[in-house]
Amino acid sequence: MIALVARESRVVGALGRRALSLQFRRAQLLMPTFVLPLLLLAVIASGTSAGRDLDQFPETSSYLGFVVAGTLLQGALLAGLTAGIAMASDIEGGFFDRLLAAPVHRTSLVLGRLAGTLGLAVLQMAWFLLVALLFGAGYPGGVLGAVGAAVLASLTAVGIGGIAIAIAIRTGSMNLMQSIFPFVFVLLFTAPAFFPRDLLTPTLHDIAAYNPLTYVVEGARGLLQDDSALGDPWLGLLAAVGLAAFSTGLAVLALRDRARRT
Amino acid sequence: MATRSSSSQPAVAVRGLERAFKGGIKAVDGLDLEVPEGEIYGFLGPNGAGKTTTVRILVTLLRPTGGEARVAGHDVVSEADAVRRNIGVALQEAAIDPLMSGVELLRMQGALHGMRGSQARGRATELLERVGLTDAGGRRVGQYSGGMRRRLDLAMALVHRPKVLFLDEPTTGLDPTSRNALWREVRGLNDDGTTVFLTTQYLEEAEQLADRVGIIAGGGLVAEGTPAELKSRVGEPTLHVDLAEGADVPAAREALSAVGPLVDCRDDARVAIRAARGKATVPIAIRALDDAGIAVESVEVVSPTLDDVFAAVTGSTLEGAGDAGAADDEVAGVGA
Structure with a gap:
């Protein structure tokens, strides 16, 4: 049993390293994962900072420090989506057949891809937090708060990655995966990514309550600002872990179903 | 590492194998064949004859809808993992990630077969030397020529020293020099005891390499024997x-x-x-x-050629029958 776990761990490690290194070799994936969220952050921070003067807006050390939690969430969504795109690319190109013809547990194929997503998300979150810090974002929660927020967002990337991988396995289509891209923004803006929940319209406010990403972004914000009134980190952790576990299971089931169908 | 099964068992044994796709199209229809250990078996047929579907079933990428198939003594459905441990696979079009280097791919393949880091590194070096890619090993595969990619594909299939090697049209699109180099390598592997199951639509390839040839048409085996035997049957x-x-x-x-x-x-x-x-x-x-x-x-x-044999058993020439069926195209649509 130990030997089997060690063997499958090596497989997950090898696939995770491949997934992560290829991310940096595909320029078309670097732009959305490392640059686009910062561009949106710049637009939001400069264009909507007046919102801070509204009564419902909570007291924070810096507006940038408040909205950067939304950037972490956006980065997580995009990192997850690229996992699905990369998986569809492997399927379309035939590389996935090579993996399927190897004597490895099917779950390891999914976990390997998600390990790469986790690695990517950790790098992304560190990058976003650092850039925002350089531009004046305040993190009263300190290093621990920043690490906690990065962990929440990285687990969310795994959660979204699992869903994207499940879709990729079911469809095997890179075009379809790329067409999902706009839905990232639907998920982002149906959560209080850049504004407090109280400032959302009543309808959006109600929808946000059912969006698990709401609890992730609020939890991350609470950690960064060291203010539990902004969000409960434990609730955020529960949402992130729950989403990751659910979507990983979904992806594994999709792979098993594909094997059964073929 | 590959596990060796009893030498009394054939390397590949197929009985009444069937594979139907949506719409009832039968890509493989009651196929029977047996390949003893240590043989190079040439599986000859035009596009759409059922070659690729058969190979995909034998390498566990596709489930049969009827009949049974055993590879290295193991059932391809109920003992798929054991089959995978014993086979090396180089599928059509050499599906190799162009963004990875030869060394990276070989090391990853080693990890997929349970090798530790140092073991996989050593094996990668050894195989790159064997297929003449030592100098190119660190370069990304996207910069390789078609022949280099095929040789790397072959090396990847050999990482775990498989008992049975499946080569699906390994020289399609290669120039004569690259083709000859690959043939030499396949012969060398066979000399070392590896059973080779080779699909091809090139008569010369089957004639040059195969100990025995099976001709598939319409999803079934229509003739089988050594090239000399088959030709002697024609006249x-x-x-x-x-x-x-x-x-x-x-x-x-x-x-x-x-x-x-x-x-x-x-x-x-x-x-x-x-x-x-x-x-x-x-x-x-x-x-x-x-x-x-x-x-x-x-x-x-x-003397009669294999093309004459093909014409005699199927009623058409091999080259002329190239677009005869769509069954294998169906496979591509189904995926893994």
């Missing part, structure tokens, strides 16, 4: 004699009819006979014509 070699200008053709026909049965010949200046003894018939025929005082311009012994 004996024919001796063609081109007579010198002004030679007495009826006298030549009479002289040669004593050597072998005459064969109809369209060319008036040519006489042909059956040559059961092949090239050994040439001096006898020359002597008979010389005795009859008939001058000869040239003599040629023509």
Whole structure:
């Protein structure tokens, strides 16, 4: 049993390293994962900072420090989506057949891809937090708060990655995966990514309550600002872990179903 | 690492294998074949004949809808993992990630087969040397030529020293030099004891490499044997004699009819006979014509080809049957 776990761990490690290194070799994936969220952050921070003067807006050390939690969430969504795109690319190109013809547990194929997503998300979150810090974002929660927020967002990337991988396995289509891209923004803006929940319209406010990403972004914000009134980190952790576990299971089931169908 | 099963078992055993796709299209329809250990088996047929579907079933990428198949002594459905441990696979089009280097791919393949880091590194170095890619090992595969990619694909299939190697049209699109290099490598592997299951639509490839050839058409095996056996089933070699200008053709026909049965010949200046003894018939025929005082311009012994065999068993030539079916295209749509 130990030997089997060690063997499958090596497989997950090898696939995770491949997934992560290829991310940096595909320029078309670097732009959305490392640059686009910062561009949106710049637009939001400069264009909507007046919102801070509204009564419902909570007291924070810096507006940038408040909205950067939304950037972490956006980065997580995009990192997850690229996992699905990369998986569809492997399927379309035939590389996935090579993996399927190897004597490895099917779950390891999914976990390997998600390990790469986790690695990517950790790098992304560190990058976003650092850039925002350089531009004046305040993190009263300190290093621990920043690490906690990065962990929440990285687990969310795994959660979204699992869903994207499940879709990729079911469809095997890179075009379809790329067409999902706009839905990232639907998920982002149906959560209080850049504004407090109280400032959302009543309808959006109600929808946000059912969006698990709401609890992730609020939890991350609470950690960064060291203010539990902004969000409960434990609730955020529960949402992130729950989403990751659910979507990983979904992806594994999709792979098993594909094997059964073929 | 590959596990060796009992040597009394065939490397590949297929009984009544079937694979139907949506719409009831049967890509493989009641296929029976057996490949003993240590053999190079050439699986010959045009596109759409069912070759790729059969290989995908044998390498566990596709489930059969009927019949059974065992590879290295293991059932491809119920013991798929054991099959995977014992086989090496190089599928059509060499699906290799162009953004990875040769070394990275080989090390990853090693990890997929349970090797530790240092073990996989050592094996990668060894295999790159074997396929002549040592200098290119650190370069991304996207910069490789078609021949280099095929050789790397072969090396990846060999990482875990498989018992049975499946090569699906390994030389399609390669130039003659690269093709010859790959053939040499396949022969070398077979000399080392590896059973090779090779699909091809090239007659020359089957003839050059295969110990035995199976011809598949319409999803079933229509002929099987050594290349020589298959050709002998079609007919004996024919001796063609081109007579010198002004030679007495009826006298030549009479002289040669004593050597072998005459064969109809369209060319008036040519006489042909059956040559059961092949090239050994040439001096006898020359002597008979010389005795009859008939001058000869040239003599040629023509043996049946595998294409003749294919035409005899399927009613069409291999090259002409290339777009005969869509069953394998269906496979591509289904994926893994």
